[in-house]
Amino acid sequence: MSAEAIADAVPTAQPGPKASTRSRFAGLRSAKTMTGLVMFGVFVLAGAFGPLVWRKDPSALSNDILQPPSGAHWFGTTQTGQDILAQVLVGTRVSLLVGVTAAVLATVLSLLVGLTAGYVGGLTDELFSALANVFLVIPALPLVVVLAGYLPTRGSLTVAVVISLTGWSWGARILRAQTLSIRRRDFVEAARATGERPIRIILFEILPNEFAIVASSFLFTIVFAILTQAGLAFLGLSDVTTWSWGGILYWAQNNQALQSGAWWWFVPPGLCIAVIGMALALINFGIDEFVNPRLRVQKLGPKRARRMPMAKSRPLPASRRTDVVLEVTDLHVNYGEGPDAVKAVDGVDLVLRRGEVLGIAGESGSGKSTLAYAITRLLRPPGEVVSGSIHYWPRGEEPVDVLRMSADELRAFRWAELAIVFQSAMNSLNPVLTLRVQMADALTAHRPGTTSQQRDARVVEVMTMVGLPADRADAYPHELSGGMRQRALIAMALVLEPDVLVLDEPTTALDVVVQRQILNQIMALREQLGFAVVFITHDLSLLIEVADRIAIMYAGRVIETGSASELYRSPQHPYSDGLLRSFPHLHGPRKVLTGIPGTPPDLRIIAPGCPFQPRCGQAIAACTTTMPLLLATTEGHQVACLLTQPRSSDDDEL
């Protein structure tokens, strides 16, 4: 794999992640990282304080020749009666010193070369890259052996310098490739546009995104240096009178410890080298997870889901049950854990019937996308479904809980039964595959029995359905306009004829004319194919036109739900009313747009009472203390507002 490919594969910190600091540090607190840190810490303590506690001279000779481990000599003795534990403790200090010094020097060198070459480019890049390539093609160990062999002094520091000279080039190559890929990203361009100096851009914009690479190359170099130093010492190319793990192995080998059965002589230093390598690898896992929280395993595995308490069962009338295709019950989704957890979805109940368009509206941050991710089981850590259920009703079969599906069931379910269209088509389509290949892949995965002619015919059919000329099937995503890409995504979502289509802001990035054409097309297809739609948008006026029913979300809760026409005619929650007054209507008389004062609440802090109360012009005293429940006001219309519910005479306006 090329350094460029590795750099692309290596996770980088995403600029502006939504994860809270606390949950981001979860990677560093994982069992793997803690085990690695404890193991490494034991070595550091052993190296720092061991020789002070175990006060035996590692070079002192005695008559206890080749003694196995005992109370007097915990790790046994050598052929000249030297205490092996004392040698290992001093050796730990020397090996760690060489490892860390070499790693610091190599990392500084690779940062200087990699960042400068990648950011400056041109001749500098060519010269630095050539230098790194030269070091890369020379086999490291022979070079170290040659360098070490000709050095006047062979102390630990000299060995560390020699190792760092041979160990920097790999890291530099990867950092250069990563810098090349980051330097044209929007946030770097924005920093340049604001006049930031190059050194600031490199240090504060680019470098933090390369933290995982720097950390892993640092840890890798420590292991490389310890191994190389051990190799040099074993070959007698470093000062073998200085005790190091390699030095102990050198003397064990020279005195034929293996042949004479003195396992205690070579096992302890050998184990130390293996265990420290393992410790650093474990720490590296944690750093990767810290930098890229998506690497953390989804906590809601099938086992945990099975243990999850069943959500309250709310029986539906039999007449309604038959046409329900998806039912969300008391769903709670958090980002992070503990007191800082963001309660992004907080007790949501929804019912989607076959063939209907259910609109979900709300301001940015109200939890709409989180709900979509939970429904499709695409939620990534730190997001976690805390409780609730999501039932899918296959035609004529028993309902299945989506949250309890195994990985295989989920693979079969997603796309074939429920498909999702995201806002950014460019991010959702694979840039190096043509539309035909991408759609055919979905067909092959779910319907392995189909022939290539059948797949081709289906690709052409769905493309025509969404209004894409069939001759664009062999186009790559970048060869299409934004509207065409979004149509291509919709075609891909429909290729397996799903029962449910989740549309998360599918047309927000497009201009109004194209937006309208695409929505009309989706609605026509819905009529024709009969799939149900969950349509997520912040634009309530758009939903009024296309949705059958609408659920309005605020602070992770559904605060009003009803038919689109009723919500338009008489919104009952002051927030729904405010949302309606925030967007111009495409039809009907012109109205003054007023908007909603204030900002949405911080979802980490749950204040008592109605979450909308601080922004509500009609709030009464009880709104500050009582959380309103979502209750029916008329048939099919539910509102979570105390103003619509019977109240006592004490509930004065605020």
Ligand SMILES: Nc1ncnc2c1ncn2[C@@H]1O[C@H](COP(=O)(O)OP(=O)(O)OP(=O)(O)O)[C@@H](O)[C@H]1O
């Ligand atoms: N990865 C994350 N880590 C922590 N908090 C998150 C994460 N993703 C979303 N949130 C928080 O969850 C809440 C709901 O976000 P969500 O994206 O679901 O809202 P939304 O209504 O879809 O907003 P938008 O329309 O802007 O996408 C917000 O407070 C958001 O900051």
